[in-house]
Amino acid sequence: MKLTIWGAAQQVTGSMHLLQTENYTILIDCGLDYEKGTYQEENQYFPFNPAIIDLVILTHAHIDHSGNLPTLVRMGFEGQVLCTPPTADLAELLLLDSVNIFLSKQNKKTRRGKGYSGPQPLYLQKHVMETVDRFVTIGFNKPFKVNGNIEVTFIPVGHLLGAAAVILTITEHEVTKKIGFTGDIGRKNYPVLIDPQILPQLDYLVSESTYGGRLHTTDTSLQDKLIQTIEEACIKSPGRLIIPAFSIGRTQSLVFALNQIFSKGLLPPVQIFVDSPLANYATEVYRKHHQLVNDEAKHFYQTKGDEFEFENLIYVHDRKESQSVMNYLEPCIIISSAGMLEGGRIQDHLYHNIQNYYCTILFIGYCAKGTLGDRLLRGDPIVRLRNRDLMVYASIKKTDLLSGHGDHKDLVETVKQQNVNTLKKVFLVHGETKSLDALANSLKEEGYQVVIPKKGETLEL
Template sequence: MKITFHGAARTVTGSKHIVRLKNGKAILLDCGMFQGMGKETLPLNQHFGFDPTELTYVVISHAHIDHIGLLPKLVAEGYQGPIYLTDATEDLAKVMLVDSARIQEADVMHINKQRAKEHREPVKPLYTEEDAQNVFPLFVTVPYNQPTQIDEDVELLYTDTGHILGSAAVNLKIREDGRERRITFSGDVGRYRDVLLRSPQNFPQADYIILESTYGDRLHESVKPMVDDLLDYITHTCLEKKGKLIIPAFSVGRTQELLYALNRLELEHRLPPLKYYVDSPLSIKATNIIKSHPECFNAAVQKLLRQDDDVFDFKGLEFVESAEESIALNESNQPCVIISASGMAEAGRVKHHILHSIEHPRNTILIVGYCEPESLGGRLSAGAQEVSIFGKRFPVNAEVGVIKSMSAHGDYEDMFQWLSCQDAREVQKLFLVHGDYDVQQHFRDKLVKKGFLDIEIPYQHQQIGLG
């Protein structure tokens, strides 16, 4: 048996790992898109490094685009087997993939207009909306905590990781040469005491663990002050400076956390009387899906739901769907809060909001999640004095703020707690993925002290045999 790491290897996005059995079966864990890596992004997404027709199964951990974003391309290039995922992940994936396809097609249309002026050949999108729709008939949902025999050699068990709605660790039992090997792929591990979701669950003892490491070198600030930090930015920007507070936020997870925090401020009679816009059709659809899965909420949210039937709604909130309404927000000088995708500010409407706000000191751009260093959000949070947006340079005169406590990824203490159900002596090898290489090296040192002695940090397309 071998594992090959085709994405999120010494980088954070593009999650793709293949478990290959001697009998020829091949199981792909996630099929994610690379994001926010500058000029490297497109070439990385154009070539899988493997033949999709050779795969037997695909198993998905959760619905973020860096974990599912290349499924339409995979199917378009010949994969026709089952795609396993949780119920909530299926609901989210359907809207996420269609939205991603529309972005691909819109971006290519814009690029080809410029190429036509230069008498250059047009380019094609990574995939189309039709390609995305072709993925959905292959979906096979599997409940949490229910061992499912995929075939005579492979059993799948999903355990909740509390990262986003529907997120799960993939626990495989694989029989080969008369032996059973237990492989766990973490997907992305959430935080204990999350604002909205249940805490990550314990998982069965594993022989091999593929573990994310996004925040393997740091501890998050306490979640509790996040509401107060958000209120401070609203007060400072909208009331004192009379400007706009622009918040790039992932459509799934982060947007709902922000809405929940603003709802809490209203319940506490502390929410300033302003307009609060969610400008992302995808975020609107995702919020409605999340509302339809209250079983995934933690006990505190469940309790609040008994007195407030919509914990994501409050006075002053408006959802913006049409492009015309979005453009009108840019033309208005009224103080307001605009929450818009994408979270790294690499695509979508938030990029236009930043473009129209970045030169004015009265405005604030607030980063509330992880951003790849080469992404627009990453450059802003690193203190860039000038940035390029749609090929044009802009001075960064707007204030740039960061709330670090809102990450949906666990820090290294959360990771240790998640691993605490394991006997480290039985874990034959632990692979670190989904993290920057320098972070992974620090995390490896910490894991060794916890008793995990054989730890590997695979590089892109590296194949490793399992004993």
């Protein structure tokens, strides 16, 4: 049995792992690689023939794990895609949104209004729908027989509604081995989402490493941090708070956290706008699969009502409504996507507010290197928006209290659930070099055999 790491190798995005048995080939995740500026060109070819893939298993819906599935289908993949029910619903939303982003990049205009041909879309809506038709959904903790020799089980890991670790039980030459793929590991006590579940004992583990070497803030709570930021941005001064947030996952958890604050009367009312059509659709998916949210959210629903609806919260739908938000002069909170600022309505709000001294921009998630969000976080005094260089006068703040990833301690604890004498190897992926090295060193100190694969490296299992 061979495992080849074709994505998220010594970097964060583009998860894609090829597992080959004697007579069956499985691809675990098929995400977009955002590490290069020309990512559409970089993602249009695969280092293998898509037609040889018998099965795809999807850990969760985020685009760096699911975003290149339609390209795989377009180029010859004819098998099924296994995932959990919420992952299927959320992935469909994200993939259709990706088509819109591709087309917007292709149809950009110059400042003089002359059209030009941008990069060709990786795929179109028809390819997304062909992909969605291949989804086969499986519930958590329900072993599924792929064939006589392969069984797959999804284990909940938090991070995003429906997100799962993939456990493959494979028998070859009368020898049975268990291989686990963590996908992205969430954190405990996260708004709306359940805690990660303990993984079964494995022979091999492929683990994410996003927050290797880093610990999340523990000296304050999410509620206190939000209250402090809102007070400074919207109450003590008549300003606005803009929060870039991923439409799927982060926005729903943030809205619930704000609902708890304002329903308790911990702050005077402040108008809140959620300006992201994708977030609106995703919230409906969260309602549809409400049985999978955590006990805190279920209790709130039973005692106080919908976690995602409250007074002074407005979901913005069309462009006209979005424009009215930009013209809103009272203090307010604007939640908009995308979280890394690489497209979406958030860029409109930035364009009109980046030079506003009374504006605060609060980052609540990871920003990949080279993105506009990353440039603002590193303190660039000038950023380019709509072909204009704009001075940054707005206050830039960040918090990791809404990060959907477990930190270094969480990652180490996930691996330490495994018997050090029976887990043969841990393969670390989905992390920058510094994070990978830090996590590897900690695991080696615990006695685990650790490998940091290079892209395209084939590992014998």
